Amino acid sequence: xxxxxxxxxxxxxxxxxxxxxxxxxxxxxxxxxxxxxxxxxxxxxxxxxxxxxxxxxxxxxxxxxxxxxxxxxxxxxxxxxxxxxxxxxxxxxxxxxxxxxxxxxxxxxxxxxxxxxxxxxxxxxxxxxxxxxxxxxxxxxxxxxxxxxxxxxxxxxxxxxxxxxxxxxxxxxxxxxxxxxxxxxxxxxxxxxxxxxxxxxxxxxxxxxxxxxxxxxxxxxxxxxxxxxxxxxxxxxxxxxxxxxxxxxxxxxxxxxxxxxxxxxxxxxxxxxxxxxxxxxxxxxxxxxxxxxxxxxxxxxxxxxxxxxxxxxxxxxxxxxxxxxxxxxxxxxxxxxxxxxxxxxxxxxxxxx
Amino acid sequence: xxxxxxxxxxxxxxxxxxxxxxxxxxxxxxxxxxxxxxxxxxxxxxxxxxxxxxxxxxxxxxxxxxxxxxxxxxxxxxxxxxxxxxxxxxxxxxxxxxxxxxxxxxxxxxxxxxxxxxxxxxxxxxxxxxxxxxxxxxxxxxxxxxxxxxxxxxxxxxxxxxxxxxxxxxxxxxxxxxxxxxxxxxxxxxxxxxxxxxxxxxxxxxxxxxxxxxxxxxxxxxxxxxxxxxxxxxxxxxxxxxxxxxxxxxxxxxxxxxxxxxxxxxxxxxxxxxxxxxxxxxxxxxxxxxxxxxxxxxxxxxxxxxxxxxxxxxxxxxxxxxxxxxxxxxxxxxxxxxxxxxxxxxxxxxxxx
DNA sequence: TGGATTTATGAAAACGTTTTCATAAATTCG
DNA sequence: CGAATTTATGAAAACGTTTTCATAAATCCA
Numbered sequence: 024x025x026x027x028x029x030x031x032x033x034x035x036x037x038x039x040x041x042x043x044x045x046x047x048x049x050x051x052x053x054x055x056x057x058x059x060x061x062x063x064x065x066x067x068x069x070x071x072x073x074x075x076x077x078x079x080x081x082x083x084x085x086x087x088x089x090x091x092x093x094x095x096x097x098x099x100x101x102x103x104x105x106x107x108x109x110x111x112x113x114x115x116x117x118x119x120x121x122x123x124x125x126x127x128x129x130x131x132x133x134x135x136x137x138x139x140x141x142x143x144x145x146x147x148x149x150x151x152x153x154x155x156x157x158x159x160x161x162x163x164x165x166x167x168x169x170x171x172x173x174x175x176x177x178x179x180x181x182x183x184x185x186x187x188x189x190x191x192x193x194x195x196x197x198x199x200x201x202x203x204x205x206x207x208x209x210x211x212x213x214x215x216x217x218x219x220x221x222x223x224x225x226x227x228x229x230x231x232x233x234x235x236x237x238x239x240x241x242x243x244x245x246x247x248x249x250x251x252x253x254x255x256x257x258x259x260x261x262x263x264x265x266x267x268x269x270x271x272x273x274x275x276x277x278x279x280x281x282x283x284x285x286x287x288x289x290x291x292x293x294x295x296x297x298x299x300x301x302x303x304x305x306x307x308x309x310x311x312x313x314x315x316x317x318x319x320x321x322x323x324x325x326x327x328x329x330x331x332x333x334x335x336x337x338x339x340x341x342x343x344x345x346x347x348x349x350x351x352x353x354x355x356x357x358x359x360x361x362x363x364x365x366x367x368x369x370x371x372x373x374x375x376x
Numbered sequence: 377x378x379x380x381x382x383x384x385x386x387x388x389x390x391x392x393x394x395x396x397x398x399x400x401x402x403x404x405x406x407x408x409x410x411x412x413x414x415x416x417x418x419x420x421x422x423x424x425x426x427x428x429x430x431x432x433x434x435x436x437x438x439x440x441x442x443x444x445x446x447x448x449x450x451x452x453x454x455x456x457x458x459x460x461x462x463x464x465x466x467x468x469x470x471x472x473x474x475x476x477x478x479x480x481x482x483x484x485x486x487x488x489x490x491x492x493x494x495x496x497x498x499x500x501x502x503x504x505x506x507x508x509x510x511x512x513x514x515x516x517x518x519x520x521x522x523x524x525x526x527x528x529x530x531x532x533x534x535x536x537x538x539x540x541x542x543x544x545x546x547x548x549x550x551x552x553x554x555x556x557x558x559x560x561x562x563x564x565x566x567x568x569x570x571x572x573x574x575x576x577x578x579x580x581x582x583x584x585x586x587x588x589x590x591x592x593x594x595x596x597x598x599x600x601x602x603x604x605x606x607x608x609x610x611x612x613x614x615x616x617x618x619x620x621x622x623x624x625x626x627x628x629x630x631x632x633x634x635x636x637x638x639x640x641x642x643x644x645x646x647x648x649x650x651x652x653x654x655x656x657x658x659x660x661x662x663x664x665x666x667x668x669x670x671x672x673x674x675x676x677x678x679x680x681x682x683x684x685x686x687x688x689x690x691x692x693x694x695x696x697x698x699x700x701x702x703x704x705x706x707x708x709x710x711x712x713x714x715x716x717x718x719x720x721x722x723x724x725x726x727x728x729x
Numbered sequence: 730t731g732g733a734t735t736t737a738t739g740a741a742a743a744c745g746t747t748t749t750c751a752t753a754a755a756t757t758c759g
Numbered sequence: 760c761g762a763a764t765t766t767a768t769g770a771a772a773a774c775g776t777t778t779t780c781a782t783a784a785a786t787c788c789a
Binding site: 030032033034044045048049052054055076077078079080081082083084085 | 744745746747748
């Protein structure tokens, strides 16, 4: 049974069948004319010898690798893990391999991975940027060489010409604000990621817009735009709750940190939702499980994934033009849970349209 | 700035510098003798023209792709996401790319991915099997062609000759049993995955061994070995709590399902830990966050990842021999949380060694 | 100084596939 | 029936590297 030898090549098949390599190749790939019987013989021999196409040789000849590169900040983040899962499954169904690289939120690493993947001659790229990426020029090589590149979630700003799929972060921010407003919060704050990233910028814009729309004040002392680490989050909470104007509603733009807020509240006798209402972002399963469970914004990661693959495949069999193609925006949805449930009567109901 | 053209090749460099492609290659790769000044000129021109090595051509020539294939059941599972994160980072540091495929716990898909990765001429393979894989012959191609293959976590049985890194599942099971015993449980049960997989088989063996060691009964009606879905878990719980001999301690060999148990208990007025103590498996962050938090077995996924890479690199620069190399076993550790805290006095203390 | 060694470069083959260009055989059909 | 078309196959080149085999120049050292 064991072959335990070198790899068999198309020449081995050709020799064994007294055919030319050209015919064998045609039989294997169903291209051009090959006699039915010949094809049959080739297939059988291929099976018998355990022939497997050398994709490198084929790739070199065709300048096509059937490989897609994917760069993301960290694969273990819930949202990204879900997206990758779907993307990999769909691409596999189309005969593509997926090469994955993690930037660990380090722009230098991101650049390095770009170079490597370009060298590997990936057929296309999918990228979710670092939070700190402000110079996107290391992605230029791809567009310059007609390699389709598609950004998602954390994407370059509008002045960088690129195809983009992003969540409706503005809307996500807006409905978070609306929900807190409707729940009766009046001292509303925000713990947000760094404004260098489009997602946090948009969420903040939507959120503040919402507060203004509902005639609620945007108090500077309750707004933090910073690294989303546990330490920073706790530091922000300490400051907020040390001041006299304590928040009664918080929009925390990452679920992991919303969890931190819940834990901090428990430890400090702050009741949720009575004293403090919380809205997170991403619908990480942990928000459903923690007690109290956390209201959050679902980003539909698997929809994200399927849109990505759909768009990428379309890009790959279209000639890349210079024309501007607007970003695809995927929907968001508020998932209501205990952290914002309306337990107390609203004293001062807001007029909602 | 924009090149916007074809890819530059080594021949372009050679022509531009009036050198032979051979010299350019040598300069680029630091192989053999090249005048210092020449190397300098090559490097500069490479930079100027934006030359990037075509790894397919190089791979074809060297039969080395610098790519490692990784097959796992599902990337979004906590343990695997952590392992992948570490593996990808370490491999990248060594100049390797990582090709990822998800079997979705489907043996047919696993087989398909094996074929694809083999065709892609990966330099080595890392695999965590499907729970249902009983025939491992689709992995034979790799060993037969001297491609190092390393299994982890869900691995083939001992009669399949392969390098293996696995967690100490027996020990994990044992300390879970010991912990429940020491906490005073007397009616101890288990919700386990299918016994087709080595990990669940070993956890069960360790667990049952532990109960016997502590002179506790192993009641068949409290042991379930089945698919680890929410539905199945709830079904098992219903049966257990409908019977007269209700469990006061449960070892649930997956954290996700331990969470299900906690939720079921809450909904059905079963107090944790007073009425029911629970030990999970994997130290998924969710176990720390849920209330009550869940005692669980940590598998040290990042240690797993680094052992994997270390072993794989060693395998890659050693000629593969037929000699048997025993499995590397990584440690486990019990993480004690609220779901097993000792609130009630132990009536009937066990004699522990 | 002159033979041996080291350093530096080039020509050409090779990796395994696909495809273009030919050409021959079989089939169509006016 | 014979010309046109379709079907079937092969020879050879090409994809972009790396490496072996040469050979020439520079350096060593006795």
